[in-house]
Amino acid sequence: MRSCARWWGRGSPPLRVGILLLLIPPCLLALHLLVVVGPQLPRASWSGEDRQGPEGSVAFTVLSIEPERNRRVDPSQRPAAEDGGRREGAGAFEDENEIHWRQVGPKTLEMQPWAVGQPSFTAELGRIITHIVRPQLSCSRILSPGQAQALPPPASSHHWMLCAEDWLLPAADRPCVAYSFSMDGRDADFLKTVSGLGCEVHSFDPSNSNTSDGRPGNSLASNHSNGGVVSKHKMWLEWRGPRKRKHKTRGNLGSVSKTLADIMTALGHDIVHFLYADLLSAEWRVFQNWIESGTLQSVHHLVATVHLQWAGFEVGGTDEQVLRYWFSILQSLQASGFKLIHSSAGEGHSVLKRRVTNAHSSYTLSWVNTRH
Template sequence: MRAGARGRRCGLPRAGLLSIPPLLLALLVGLLLLKVLGEVEEDGGGVAFSVISIEPKRSPHGDGAPSRRPEEEEEEDSRYEDENEMPAQQIGTRGLEVQAWAAGEPSFTAELDRIIAYITRPQVNCSRVLTPGESQASQASGHKLPWLLCAEEWLLPAGNSPCVAYSFSMDGGDADFLQTVLGLGCEVHRFDPSNMNASGGHHGNSLAGSRGDGGVVSHHRMWLEWRALRKQKHKRKGSLGSVSQTLADIMETLGHRTVHFLYADLVSAEWRVFQNWMEHGTVQTVHHLVATMHLKWAGFEVGGTEEEVIRYWFSILQGLRACGFQLVYSCPGEGHSVLKRMVANVHSAYTLSWVNMRH
């Protein structure tokens, strides 16, 4: 009896595979296949970076959970659509294509060298530009500026056509951008969930009645989301009803089909936001894009080894390029920390200016 017990615990019985019931045999074969696939993925055969949720952990029994009513938890959990529940028309037109390793294998140095070379070399040479605070095109100069917009005539809205500009910033660093697009006569909307730096113009928690006027900035206590929100059955027209919405929902509510100028400093959420734009086709509605890309840490809901994270970042940038975005200008920010590692001659953030050449 003891020998039989040892056999069941440590290996197969002497009778071999023929004595195993068919259902159990299929289970063993399946486990073996999973093990083999796992070893292949560890060797670099699959997408390596993972997604880390920033939602608070909750116990089904309430242990260690925030003190909220059950109906509040149910409401929050139901805000976002499960991937399998999303209707077919919301599925993106371009999935993220993960790029091959820069050196053929994981390498922090090779991945970092590749992405830095990419974001510091402009791909479009603009003879006329719009500089911060100025709405009159001028010749490009050698002076270092935080950003600039390509002002070639064919890339700017025609004089008699509507112009729309969005700005997402919480530190007030978009003041010059707002001045520039206001000078162009654009309908301007500024989004800041804190709304602490808003002064003048229209203010509000929602987008109801916020079709902007030329020369006036409409302020919204709202921020960008990268996950699809469940459609509310009784949502009031013109009001998004949440402080966080996708760019597609914001544009739909405001009645915009195009954003000619978009400024974004998303404090490390830009990687997942841009992935959402590409997967849902929203990126094609943006003509000029100024965005700060943060390298100090992986970003919201992005994780993995250092090499995997940088490869993911580079894949996002390549996705933008595949959608028509060409780099016009690059300006390094402060600090020299990349994924909390000090790196000489590399900065913790870069503000990049793109133009969508497909427009």
């Protein structure tokens, strides 16, 4: 190319034009060889700032403009796939990310915008109540409290229900696991139902004086060979990460608290098919832990009571901020694939210590994980 430019500066104008016409074909041929043959040359096995090869030879770097196939996708930026299916035409790397999304969910809680663009107690409470009283999935067959036989939905409402559609229940030849976290003894019907299904059942209550085998303490012993038998554990749910946990003294209630992931690991469970939780206002932080840790995707059926009379453990801010936080938790549950199938209102009409007429102090909600 330099020789082409050098000849251009010599001779008279007519001569220059003639020379130019003669040099165009070889110059185009040289350019063609660089574009077509160059990328096919063996790649250099050395590296360095000057890109010099052995004995002063030049190593060429070929730049690719193809899409970056190994780019990590921020789960918080992924739109929730309501149908849980794969997108048509997606590549293999997208399928892997979809699987990863289903398994771990979002890594951080995404706060929702204000209901009306600015703080408003009435607007924030209104959208929460609308969200938790409208089922998102209809079940043709259900398991009601105390019953292990699937039946059509009754005319009267129950305290909770489990969806008994075939695609949501564990296969008959597969082990079934159920957990219950309750301190008020209202889980008796739940324990009866899942025991009747032949599940491996574990009941967690920090007030238990003995475990199921008579040993005191907070031992985590499984009952893999005794389907339907309830193992009782003196243990409660922790929602703080290891670095955020406060120092616990011996005999303190916190000394027997573990995260759901820790409990599942200790018991050797990858999946909890049925989980019942009445956490006495600790549910909001526990839900956040499950969402951010990805543990939520290991739960198939979730029955939980949410308490609205006060903010809850380690939840602060103005009333409007608390309501916005609660709604963000509920939205994250939905974004993780959990669909509400039943809602039952509790007693009282107090929300954040305010008397209200259009809401109750607690609700027992039944969800199913449509992405399991």
